[in-house]
Amino acid sequence: MNLERVLAFARYEIRRATARKKVLVLVVVTILISTIPVVLIRSVGGSLLPPDDYPYLWVFGVFVVQGFFLPFTALLIAAGSMSEEYEQGTAEVLLSKPVTRDEYFAGKFLGGYALITGVIVLNAILSVTAATFTFGVQEALLVLPAVVLSQVYSALVFFSVAFMSGELVRRSSLSYIIASAVYFTSEVAGIVLRAIYGITGNAFYQQINVFLPTTPVTSLPLQVGLPGLPAGAKFILSFIGSGPTETSLTFSLGLIALYALAATLIARSYFNLADVAKRVA
Amino acid sequence: MDSVLELNQAVKDYGSRVIGPLSFSVGRGEVVGLLGPNGSGKSTSIRMALGLARPTTGEVRLMGMDPYRQHSRALVGVGYSPELPNLQTFMTPAELLTLVGRELSLKRSEIDAQTPKVLENVGLLAYRDYRIGKLSKGMVQRLSVAQAMMGSPSLLILDEPMIGIDPAGVVHFRSIFREFVSGGGTIIMSSHIMSEVENLCSSVAVVHSGKLVFRGGISDFIESSLNSRLILVEVRTPSPALVEKLRVIPGVRSVTATEGSLAITAEKGTDLRSEISSAVVAMDAGLLSIGYSRSEIDEAYVAAIRGSG
Numbered sequence: 018m019n020l021e022r023v024l025a026f027a028r029y030e031i032r033r034a035t036a037r038k039k040v041l042v043l044v045v046v047t048i049l050i051s052t053i054p055v056v057l058i059r060s061v062g063g064s065l066l067p068p069d070d071y072p073y074l075w076v077f078g079v080f081v082v083q084g085f086f087l088p089f090t091a092l093l094i095a096a097g098s099m100s101e102e103y104e105q106g107t108a109e110v111l112l113s114k115p116v117t118r119d120e121y122f123a124g125k126f127l128g129g130y131a132l133i134t135g136v137i138v139l140n141a142i143l144s145v146t147a148a149t150f151t152f153g154v155q156e157a158l159l160v161l162p163a164v165v166l167s168q169v170y171s172a173l174v175f176f177s178v179a180f181m182s183g184e185l186v187r188r189s190s191l192s193y194i195i196a197s198a199v200y201f202t203s204e205v206a207g208i209v210l211r212a213i214y215g216i217t218g219n220a221f222y223q224q225i226n227v228f229l230p231t232t233p234v235t236s237l238p239l240q241v242g243l244p245g246l247p248a249g250a251k252f253i254l255s256f257i258g259s260g261p262t263e264t265s266l267t268f269s270l271g272l273i274a275l276y277a278l279a280a281t282l283i284a285r286s287y288f289n290l291a292d293v294a295k296r297v298a
Numbered sequence: 299m300d301s302v303l304e305l306n307q308a309v310k311d312y313g314s315r316v317i318g319p320l321s322f323s324v325g326r327g328e329v330v331g332l333l334g335p336n337g338s339g340k341s342t343s344i345r346m347a348l349g350l351a352r353p354t355t356g357e358v359r360l361m362g363m364d365p366y367r368q369h370s371r372a373l374v375g376v377g378y379s380p381e382l383p384n385l386q387t388f389m390t391p392a393e394l395l396t397l398v399g400r401e402l403s404l405k406r407s408e409i410d411a412q413t414p415k416v417l418e419n420v421g422l423l424a425y426r427d428y429r430i431g432k433l434s435k436g437m438v439q440r441l442s443v444a445q446a447m448m449g450s451p452s453l454l455i456l457d458e459p460m461i462g463i464d465p466a467g468v469v470h471f472r473s474i475f476r477e478f479v480s481g482g483g484t485i486i487m488s489s490h491i492m493s494e495v496e497n498l499c500s501s502v503a504v505v506h507s508g509k510l511v512f513r514g515g516i517s518d519f520i521e522s523s524l525n526s527r528l529i530l531v532e533v534r535t536p537s538p539a540l541v542e543k544l545r546v547i548p549g550v551r552s553v554t555a556t557e558g559s560l561a562i563t564a565e566k567g568t569d570l571r572s573e574i575s576s577a578v579v580a581m582d583a584g585l586l587s588i589g590y591s592r593s594e595i596d597e598a599y600v601a602a603i604r605g606s607g
Contacts, residue, residue, distance in 0.1 A: 025400035036388035106384030115373035
C-alpha cells in the first residue's frame with residue numbers, strides 16, 4: 018500500500034465532505050450546541066448552580082454534544098463517503114487510475130475519520146472557551162485530552178457502521194437512513210431495556226443493554242473522564258443525565274473495537290468483491 | 299503488433315442480461331472506435347478493461363495484466379475519460395489534476411509542470427481555479443480528457459469524448475488525438491458520432507446485444523456491411539452524356555445527377571473511383587472531387603446492427 022496515495026485520498030475525502038452543505042450545517046449545529054447552552058446558563062440560570070461548580074462547566078459542552086450530535090455527525094460524514102462517489106460517478110474516475118482498492122478504501126475511511134476527529138477536538142476547545150468566557154477559569158482540564166481521545170475512539174462505532182452501509186447499499190440517502198436507524202434503534206432499545214430492568218430487576222435485560230452499540234459509545238468517555246473529575250463536575254454531569262455505567266473500561270474499549278472492526282471488514286470485503294458501481298442517472 | 303488490450307471470451311452476467319462472450323484485441327498504436335447502440339456492451343467492455351468490473355467468465359488483459367487483480371500495475375500508462383459529468387464539481391481543474399497526479403505517484407514538481415501544460419492543451423488554462431461545477435458542459439468534457447492525459451499515458455480510453463464540445467473544440471481535439479497517436483499512443487474510443495469515428499479511427503469494434511458484430515478496418519467494415527458503395531463526384535459541367543458514359547462502366551448500378559454533383563452507386567467489392575475519374579476527364583467535365591460518401595459509415599453501422607439483430 019502506497020501511503021502517499023492513501024493520504025491523497027484522505028485529503029480529498031476531507032475536501033469532499035466539507036464541500037457538502039449538510040455536513041457543514043451539522044458541524045455548525047454541533048459547535049452551537051457546545052457553546053450556546055453555557056452562555057444561556059450564565060444569562061438565565063447561573064444561580065441554579067453553586068459558584069463552586071463554575072470551574073467545571075466545560076463538561077457540559079463536551080459531554081452533552083458527545084451524547085447525540087457527535088454520533089450523528091459521524092453518521093452523516095461516513096454514510097456518503099463511498100455511496101456519493103458511486104452516485105456521482107466519481108468513483109469510476111478515481112479508480113480508473115493505477116491505485117489499489119486498499120489505498121482508496123483506507124484513504125476514504127481515514128479522511129472521513131480525521132474530519133470527525135477535528136469536529137470532536139473543535140467541540141472540546143469551544144466548550145472550554147465558552148465556559149471560560151462565561152464562568153471564568155476552568156479547572157480539572159488535565160482529564161480533557163483523555164476524554165477527547167475516548168470520544169474520538171467511540172466515534173468509530175457509528176462512523177464504521179455508516180461507512181459500511183454506504184458501501185453496501187451505494188445510495189447516500191438510504192445508507193444514512195439505515196445507519197441512523199441503527200443508532201436510534203439502539204438508543205431507544207437501551208432506554209426500554211433499562212426501564213424493564215428497573216421495573217423487573219431482571220439482569221438479563223441489563224446484559225442485553227450493555228451489548229448495544231450505543232452503550233460503549235456513551236459509556237467510554239464517562240469511564241475515562243469521571244475518575245479524574247471532582248465532585249462539582251460530576252454534579253453537572255448528573256444534572257444533564259450522564260451517569261456512570263456498570264461496564265468496565267476494557268469492556269467498552271473491546272466492544273467498540275469489535276463493532277468497528279466487524280463493520281469495516283464487511284465493507285472492505287464487499288468493496289473488494291463488487292464492481293465499481295456506475296453513476297446513478 | 300503487441301496487444302494493449304485483449305478480451306478473451308469475456309462474459310459479464312448481470313442477471314437480467316448477459317454481455318459477451320466478447321473476444322477482440324487492440325494493438326499498440328491503433329485508434330479503435332468502439333461502436334454499438336446504448337446497452338450493447340460498450341461501457342461494460344470499457345469497465346472490464348479498466349478493472350472496474352470483473353468478468354463473470356473469460357479473461358481480460360490490459361497491458362498484459364489482469365486489470366482487476368493487478369489493477370495498480372495494469373493501469374500504469376492508461377488514461378480514461380468517462381462520459382459526462384463524472385467529475386468532482388466541488389474541485390477546481392487544478393485541484394483535480396493535482397489529485398490525479400498524486401494517484402499516478404507523480405512528484406509535486408511534475409504535477410506543477412504538467413498541470414498548466416495539460417490544461418493549456420485542452421484550452422482550460424484560464425479556468426484552472428474555477429469550480430468545476432461552474433464550468434460549461436463542453437469545458438467539463440475538455441477537463442475529462444485533460445485528467446486522462448495527466449502522466450503522459452500510452453493508452454487513452456475515451457467514452458464519448460466529443461459530446462458537448464463546440465465545433466472548434468472538436469477540430470482541436472482531433473489534432474490532440476492525432477498528435478497523441480503519432481507519438482506512439484493508442485486510443486480506444488466509444489462514440490455514437492460515426493463521422494468522428496471515421497475521422498479518427500483506424501479500425502472499429504462493433505458490439506450489439508452483448509456480442510461482437512465486427513472487428514476490423516473501417517473500409518472493411520463498410521464493405522462488409524453494405525450491399526453497394528456510394529461514390530460522390532463533383533464536376534464543373536455535368537451533362538447527360540457524362541451520366542450515360544458513367545452508367546455503362548461495369549459495376550455501376552446507377553448514376554444520379556444533381557446540380558454540380560453525381561451520386562454513383564457501385565456494386566459491393568468494387569473500387570471504381572479510378573474508372574470514374576478517367577471517364578470524367580475524358581468527357582472534359584471538369585473533375586473537382588471524387589470520394590466515397592461520408593454517410594457510408596452511418597449506413598454501414600445501421601446495416602451491421604440490423605444484420606446482427
